[in-house]
Amino acid sequence: MSEPAPPVLEKQRVRQVNLMSFVEQAVQVAEIAETLQVAETLQAVEALQVAETAETVQVAEIADATEIAKAAETVVSAKLHTENLDLFYGNFQALHKVNLAIPPLSITAFIGPSGCGKTTLLKTFNRMNDLVEGCRIEGDVLLDGDEIYGNMDVNHLRKRVGMVFQKPNPFPMSVYDNIAFGPRTHGIRRKGDLDEIVERSLRDAALFDELKDRLRHNALGLSGGQQQRLCIARALAAGPEVLLMDEPTSALDPASTAHIEELAIKLAERYTIVIVTHNMQQAARISDRTAFFLLGEIVECDTTAKIFSKPGDSRTEDYIRGRFG
Ligand SMILES: Nc1ncnc2c1ncn2[C@@H]1O[C@H](COP(=O)(O)OP(=O)(O)OP(=O)(O)O)[C@@H](O)[C@H]1O
Numbered sequence: 206m207s208e209p210a211p212p213v214l215e216k217q218r219v220r221q222v223n224l225m226s227f228v229e230q231a232v233q234v235a236e237i238a239e240t241l242q243v244a245e246t247l248q249a250v251e252a253l254q255v256a257e258t259a260e261t262v263q264v265a266e267i268a269d270a271t272e273i274a275k276a277a278e279t280v281v282s283a284k285l286h287t288e289n290l291d292l293f294y295g296n297f298q299a300l301h302k303v304n305l306a307i308p309p310l311s312i313t314a315f316i317g318p319s320g321c322g323k324t325t326l327l328k329t330f331n332r333m334n335d336l337v338e339g340c341r342i343e344g345d346v347l348l349d350g351d352e353i354y355g356n357m358d359v360n361h362l363r364k365r366v367g368m369v370f371q372k373p374n375p376f377p378m379s380v381y382d383n384i385a386f387g388p389r390t391h392g393i394r395r396k397g398d399l400d401e402i403v404e405r406s407l408r409d410a411a412l413f414d415e416l417k418d419r420l421r422h423n424a425l426g427l428s429g430g431q432q433q434r435l436c437i438a439r440a441l442a443a444g445p446e447v448l449l450m451d452e453p454t455s456a457l458d459p460a461s462t463a464h465i466e467e468l469a470i471k472l473a474e475r476y477t478i479v480i481v482t483h484n485m486q487q488a489a490r491i492s493d494r495t496a497f498f499l500l501g502e503i504v505e506c507d508t509t510a511k512i513f514s515k516p517g518d519s520r521t522e523d524y525i526r527g528r529f530g
């Protein structure tokens with residue numbers, strides 16, 4: 206049996222034990238405090254993450270909304286616009302679900318291999334396909350938001366949407382009469398009015414100075430390049446808003462081609478131009494937007510800069526790099 210500790214030592218021992226438990230308690234408090242702090246920090250991190258997620262979502266939503274607004278604006282302000290357009294020649298489907306918006310006062314180029322539907326789509330814009338037996342369309346084609354295949358008067362439509370073909374096709378009559386032909390059929394008879402239209406149209410087609418002394422000469426005697434500009438002048442004489450050009454320079458030499466290209470750029474200040482071309486340099490030189498066609502579909506349509514630098518589809522890239530077609 207051990208002896209009881211002397212009172213002084215016992216007191217000291219009790220104090221020590223008390224001190225120990227005090228330290229333990231302090232440690233516990235410190236631990237609790239730390240846990241709390243960690244929890245709070247975690248909460249703060251979580252809150253930050255939530256805020257970041259919210260911001261990301263918000264930014265994404267704003268981006269989505271901007272995209273949607275942009276797309277809506279393109280469609281609303283489009284001069285020409287197609288929605289789910291299908292076109293059939295008898296049993297053959299030449300266009301598949303074409304959705305396209307063509308902005309006003311700009312040049313849009315149609316590119317793509319032979320037989321992919323470029324001319325077909327161009328012709329739907331002034332109902333030239335009405336003349337083809339067995340041709341049927343489904344979907345919408347709109348000019349300034351009005352349905353072209355609805356109640357629109359076809360003659361009025363063709364006055365608003367003029368067309369220039371691949372092969373120059375002047376009528377076998379004088380330069381003057383070629384241009385006065387359309388206005389005369391629309392009832393303009395006064396010589397002064399006709400003179401004015403002929404001169405204005407020839408000037409707009411950059412042809413007046415060349416031909417002002419040959420207005421009474423037969424148009425078939427002009428060079429190919431002059432004939433094509435005459436056909437542009439003839440289309441302009443009707444006072445159109447849109448000018449459709451189907452490979453207008455494919456039969457021309459480089460100088461005449463340059464003439465027509467300069468003309469197209471100038472005309473785009475006042476007219477909406479759609480041009481079909483097999484010449485990639487031409488599309489890149491003159492157009493604002495380019496649509497790439499393949500097998501009756503539009504693979505993509507975007508700014509010409511984007512189509513020729515960073516197309517969204519590898520088939521577009523292959524075509525413009527000359528890998529097919
Ligand atoms: N009047 C028609 N009757 C039947 N099929 C047609 C008619 N016109 C065009 N097609 C067909 O529709 C498809 C598209 O022809 P489209 O003339 O639009 O092609 P494109 O892209 O203009 O070709 P290209 O570059 O050779 O001018 C082709 O398969 C063509 O054979």
Ligand SMILES: [Mg+2]
Pocket residue numbers: 323324325451481
């Ligand atoms: Mg064609």
